Amino acid sequence: MNIAINRSFGDLIKFISCILVAFSHYYTYIVIELGHGGIFYKLIESLGGYLGVAFFFLLSGYGLMESDTKMHLNFFKYLNRRLSKVYLPTIIVTILWIPIAMWVKMYEYSSFLDLLYAIFWGFSDGAMWFIKSILMLYVVFYIFSYLYRKNKLFAHILFIFLIGLILVYNNVYIGNWSALSIPLFYVGVLMSINKNNPKKNVIGPLILISIIVCACSFWNGGISLGGHAVINYVSIIIFLLILMYSSLGRANIKFPSILGVLSFDVYLVHNKVLYVLKDNMEFLPVWLWIFVTIICTLLFYFVRQYLLQKKKCRPILK
Numbered sequence: 001m002n003i004a005i006n007r008s009f010g011d012l013i014k015f016i017s018c019i020l021v022a023f024s025h026y027y028t029y030i031v032i033e034l035g036h037g038g039i040f041y042k043l044i045e046s047l048g049g050y051l052g053v054a055f056f057f058l059l060s061g062y063g064l065m066e067s068d069t070k071m072h073l074n075f076f077k078y079l080n081r082r083l084s085k086v087y088l089p090t091i092i093v094t095i096l097w098i099p100i101a102m103w104v105k106m107y108e109y110s111s112f113l114d115l116l117y118a119i120f121w122g123f124s125d126g127a128m129w130f131i132k133s134i135l136m137l138y139v140v141f142y143i144f145s146y147l148y149r150k151n152k153l154f155a156h157i158l159f160i161f162l163i164g165l166i167l168v169y170n171n172v173y174i175g176n177w178s179a180l181s182i183p184l185f186y187v188g189v190l191m192s193i194n195k196n197n198p199k200k201n202v203i204g205p206l207i208l209i210s211i212i213v214c215a216c217s218f219w220n221g222g223i224s225l226g227g228h229a230v231i232n233y234v235s236i237i238i239f240l241l242i243l244m245y246s247s248l249g250r251a252n253i254k255f256p257s258i259l260g261v262l263s264f265d266v267y268l269v270h271n272k273v274l275y276v277l278k279d280n281m282e283f284l285p286v287w288l289w290i291f292v293t294i295i296c297t298l299l300f301y302f303v304r305q306y307l308l309q310k311k312k313c314r315p316i317l318k
Helices: 007-033 039-070 075-103 112-122 126-148 152-173 183-193 198-244 257-278 286-310
Strands: none
Touching: 007 039, 007 257, 007 286, 039 126, 039 183, 039 198, 075 112, 075 126, 075 257, 075 286, 126 152, 126 183, 126 257, 152 183, 183 198, 257 286
16 A cells, blocks of 8 residues: 555646636635625635645645655755746746736835835735745755754654744734645655555544644634635545555546646736736626636746746746
C-alpha cells in the first residue's frame, strides 16, 4: 500500500481546483450580489473556493517535497525558482492590473509607498491572499528541507511551529477563513516523505490535524467556518484513501501539461476580469466572463512568458 501522485494527475487536480476557485468567485457575485438562488449556484459559491484551495495547498506541499527529494537546491537557486514561478508573475499581473483598476475607480493609492505595497505585497485583488500564503509557506518549506537532512524531528517541530505563525498572520491580517486549509501543505509534505507508509504517517497525522483545525474553526468562526473545515478535511481524507487503495494517482492520464501551466494564469486574472465586468454591466452572463477570462489568461501567459524567459527564468508553475 502506497500513496503517490504523478505529474499529469497532479496537473489535472490543480486545474480542477483552480476552476473551482474561479467559479466560486463568479457565483458569489450571482448569489450574494444579485441574490439569485439555485442549489447548484449556492454549492459552488459556498464550497468551490474552500475545496479548491485545500487541494492546492495539499498538492503544493507534495510537489515541493518530491522536487526536493530528487534535488535539494541551495537557497539562492530555490529562491530564484520560486520567484520566477509564482512571485514575479504576480508582480507582473499586478503592474498591469493597477492602471486598469485606477481607470475603473476600483483602486486609489494615497502615496508612493502605498503603490509599492500594492505592487509587491497587497496586489489589489482579494483573491491574491492565496499568493501571500503560499509564498510564506515556500520560505518555511526551505527551512524545513534544509534542517530535515540534519535533524528530522527538530525540522518537523519547527515546520509545524512556523506554519502556526502563518495561521496567526492569516487570521489577523486576512481572515479566519483563509487559514483553514494551510495545514494541508504540511500534510502534502508528509505524503511525499511517507508514500510507502501512508496509513500511519499520513492518515494518522491528518486525522489529528483535522480534529484540531475543525475544533478551532467551530470555536473561532462558528458553525459556518466549522462546517467548511469538516467538509474540507473529510474530502481530503477520502481523497487520500482513494489514492491508497487504488492506482488513480499513478494512472496514465493524458492531461495536457499546458492546462496545468495555465491554471496559475487563470487564478491570477479571473477575479480581475470579474471585478471589471460586473461593475460595468447590469448583469454579467457566465459565458462572457469565461470568454474574456480565457482571452486575458492567454494574453497574460504570453506576456509573462516573454518577460521571464527574457530574463532566463522558466515561468512554469509545478
